[in-house]
Amino acid sequence: MNNEQYKAIVYKKLWFINKKEKNRAHEKLNSTDQELLYEKYGKPSKFVNHFVENEIIDKAAPPSSLYKIITLGGLLFGNVLMAGILITATLLILGTFTLYFTKSMSEALTLQLLYLVIGLVLLFIGYKGIKWINAYFTRRLLIARRFKDIT
Missing domain, CATH: 1.10.8 (Helicase, Ruva Protein; domain 3)
Structure with a gap:
């Protein structure tokens, strides 16, 4: 190698x-x-x-007793929030295809562009958010696990 x-x-x-x-x-x-x-x-x-x-x-401060519970709760809440953002983005993007049936042509085009832009921005936020949340709370869980073994 x-x-x-x-x-x-x-x-x-x-x-x-x-x-x-x-x-x-x-x-x-x-x-x-x-x-x-x-x-x-x-x-x-x-x-x-x-x-x-x-x-x-070794460079982390010893965690408090609620550290692991808050970390697990933050991981759960953060991932649920980011999954909600991703689902919302997907529904916004998919909803652009039905606008032609419910709105006039000019109104549908402007709404379609608006939905696509908002949906793509939310997709990016959701993807980066999930990555950041999982990285942050993984570090916290590693620290909590290590200090649990010591005490």
Whole structure:
């Protein structure tokens, strides 16, 4: 396995880290360009576990007792909200095809354009929102799980 394949696997497994942590992972992975990463760290999973342990969990403050409940609730509520946005966007886009049967031609064209623009914007917000919510709360769950094992 060459270094580029190794880095691709590591970045894929670290999908939930933020930009600052991505920069730190990039620095760690590029600090040893001469030797193979596989020989230095072993499997990509081992590097990922080591990175999560040292860069995310060790630098986090110990969570409170309600931390996990709030995190799970936020994950549930956030995903339900984003799924609602995606469903609304889909219905708006699909609703553009029925406007010709209920409105006049000129009114249907303007509403169709409006529905399409709003629907596409909502699709983008829903997609990015689900990605952001899952990444944020995955980090919080990793921290909560690690500190649960200690206490």
